[in-house]
Amino acid sequence: MRRQTTATPKARPGDRVAVLSPALAAPAVSAAVHEQAMRRLGEVTGLIPVEYPTTRLLNASAEARAADVTAAFADPTIRAVLATVGGDDQITVVPHIDTDVLAANPKPFLGYSDNTHLHNLLWGLGVPSFYGGSTQVHLGAGPGVDEVHRVSLRAALLDGGEIELTDPGESEDHGLLWTDPRALHEDGDREPTGPWAWAGPARSVSGRTWGGCIEVIYQIALAGRMPAVSDLEGAVLLIETSEETPPAAQVRRWVRSLGEGGILGAVAGVLVARPPVTSFEKLVPEKRERDALRAAQRDVVVTEVARYNPDAVVCVGVPFGHTRPQWIVPHGGVVRLDGVTRTVTADYS
Numbered sequence: 001m002r003r004q005t006t007a008t009p010k011a012r013p014g015d016r017v018a019v020l021s022p023a024l025a026a027p028a029v030s031a032a033v034h035e036q037a038m039r040r041l042g043e044v045t046g047l048i049p050v051e052y053p054t055t056r057l058l059n060a061s062a063e064a065r066a067a068d069v070t071a072a073f074a075d076p077t078i079r080a081v082l083a084t085v086g087g088d089d090q091i092t093v094v095p096h097i098d099t100d101v102l103a104a105n106p107k108p109f110l111g112y113s114d115n116t117h118l119h120n121l122l123w124g125l126g127v128p129s130f131y132g133g134s135t136q137v138h139l140g141a142g143p144g145v146d147e148v149h150r151v152s153l154r155a156a157l158l159d160g161g162e163i164e165l166t167d168p169g170e171s172e173d174h175g176l177l178w179t180d181p182r183a184l185h186e187d188g189d190r191e192p193t194g195p196w197a198w199a200g201p202a203r204s205v206s207g208r209t210w211g212g213c214i215e216v217i218y219q220i221a222l223a224g225r226m227p228a229v230s231d232l233e234g235a236v237l238l239i240e241t242s243e244e245t246p247p248a249a250q251v252r253r254w255v256r257s258l259g260e261g262g263i264l265g266a267v268a269g270v271l272v273a274r275p276p277v278t279s280f281e282k283l284v285p286e287k288r289e290r291d292a293l294r295a296a297q298r299d300v301v302v303t304e305v306a307r308y309n310p311d312a313v314v315c316v317g318v319p320f321g322h323t324r325p326q327w328i329v330p331h332g333g334v335v336r337l338d339g340v341t342r343t344v345t346a347d348y349s
Contacts, residue, residue, distance in 0.1 A: 002231040003126035005208070005332065006106045007349075011079035011157050013046025018072035018080070019135055020052055022065050023087025023114040026136035027056040030178035034084065037140030041082075044139075044150055045157055050078065062089070066096030069118070073105045074098075080157050085136045086113025086242075091219050094121050102127060108156055110328060112321055113242055116212030119331045120220055123210055124227060130156040130348075131212055131238060132320055132328030141175045142187045146325035155348035156328050165318060165344040167193055168325040173276035174243060175324065188324070191287065193274065196317035196342070199302040204338040205268040205313045209331050211238030213321065214254045215246065221257070229262040236335045237263065239301065240273035240321030245282055248296035255301055259308035269313040269337040270305050271329070271344065272298070273321035313339040 011017065019038070021027070027034035034056070038049045052068040054060035072081045094117050103125040109118060110133035122129045132138075133156070138149050145153075148168050155163055175188035210232060211217065220226055237258075241251060258264050277293040278284045284293065298316045305314050315337055320327045327346075329335065334347040 002124055002227060003103065005126045005128060008106045008108045008128055009079070010160055011047055013158070014048065015079040016048045016050050016077050017082060017157070018052060018078045019049045019055055019082050019084060020068050020072060021055050021057070021084045022069055022093055022111070022118055023083070023090040024085055025054060025056055025058045025060065026085035026178070028058040030183070031056070033136055033140040033178045033183060036184055037135040040139045040145055041135065044145055045154060047157065055084065062092040063096050066093050069093070070098040070101050073102045073107060076105070078107065080108040080110070082133060082135055083111030083115050085134045086111065086115055088114055090114045090117040091223060094118060097121065099125060110156060113213050114216060116216035117220065119212055120225060120227070123332050128330065128332030130328050131209070131331040132326055136178065137175070138324060138326055141178065141183050143185050148319070148325045148327050152328040152348070160349050162345055162347050165327050165329070165346055167196065168319060169193060170325070171274060171319060172324050173278045173322070174280065177280070193319070194317070196315055197298050197302070198339055198342050199306065199314040199316070200310070200312050200339060202339045203313060204336060204340060205236070206334055206336040207234045207236040207268045209236045209238050209271070209329065209333060209335050212240065212331070213242055214239050214251065215242055215244065218254055221261070226261070229266050232263055232266045234268045235266070236269045236271055236337060237267045238271050238329065238331065241275045241297070242322050243276050243279045245275070245277050245279055248293070248300045251297050252300040252304060255304040259304055264305055264308035264312070267309065267312060270301070271318060271335060271337065272301050272314065272316040274317045274319050274323050276322045313337045315344055318344060
């Protein structure tokens with residue numbers, strides 16, 4: 001059963017924040033991108049990044065990475081915890097984290113993708129976090145920090161408040177390889193974005209968010225670590241897909257499984273990210289084909305949610321998760337989906 005939600009106090013400029021690698025140690029791939037991220041983090045927030053033994057250590061054991069997470073939460077001088085990037089084996093890390101320490105020392109955690117495991121763990125402890133943020137991707141790479149990322153990063157760590165999420169008008173599925181010197185000062189291939197899609201009734205719903213990368217939610221389910229359906233009554237479900245660009249047919253199966261498990265029927269709304277449809281391994285040169293792939297994923301999510309919960313308000317296409325520019329959004333905090341005004345508002349308290 002989920003514990004009662006505990007407030008996580010905001011940091012102040014000059015405070016220390018932990019920068020960890022609970023999954024992949026991205027700084028070991030490119031120290032130059034990582035060090036630029038650390039400089040930009042200080043410039044944008046005034047906070048002081050603190051690294052831990054496994055932050056730059058490739059192939060660190062699950063136990064060692066978990067020890068860093070526990071130590072960062074235990075340290076009273078650390079005011080927040082940021083992940084360098086996602087990965088693919090955090091499922092092996094979370095069993096070794098001291099949950100009593102995390103519950104007793106709530107503080108903001110920022111990350112996405114494979115970090116869905118840690119978000120889910122914190123959610124069960126009643127500790128709200130923030131879905132998004134990768135120092136390696138959204139701070140270190142490219143010519144600068146995108147405005148929507150800067151605003152939501154500061155809101156999550158420092159400022160709090162309610163913010164209406166807006167579309168930045170452009171998006172990239174991935175940047176340049178971190179080992180490419182151009183990655184320090186050039187974006188990836190960006191293209192104009194289209195309007196978000198809305199489905200369900202024209203009403204406004206608000207709820208605490210839960211979810212993340214749907215490929216990881218699938219792993220959480222198989223590991224027997226899902227929250228109780230009763231704890232998700234009235235929640236807003238977050239769904240996004242990774243750079244592995246799963247086809248719409250697979251996304252349908254995953255979403256349908258959430259319906260069969262009772263989760264779609266319990267939630268009040270569903271917020272779906274703009275999905276990546278290209279990667280370094282999968283090039284889709286024609287915009288028409290990229291648009292069709294995104295539309296196919298949109299349609300299967302909308303159809304499956306309507307099958308299990310026609311009263312749910314659904315918004316598809318919001319730039320969170322595996323995209324850049326990226327909004328960092330509350331996980332365990334409150335998001336409002338207004339199907340009348342077609343606006344999304346996030347509370348960063």
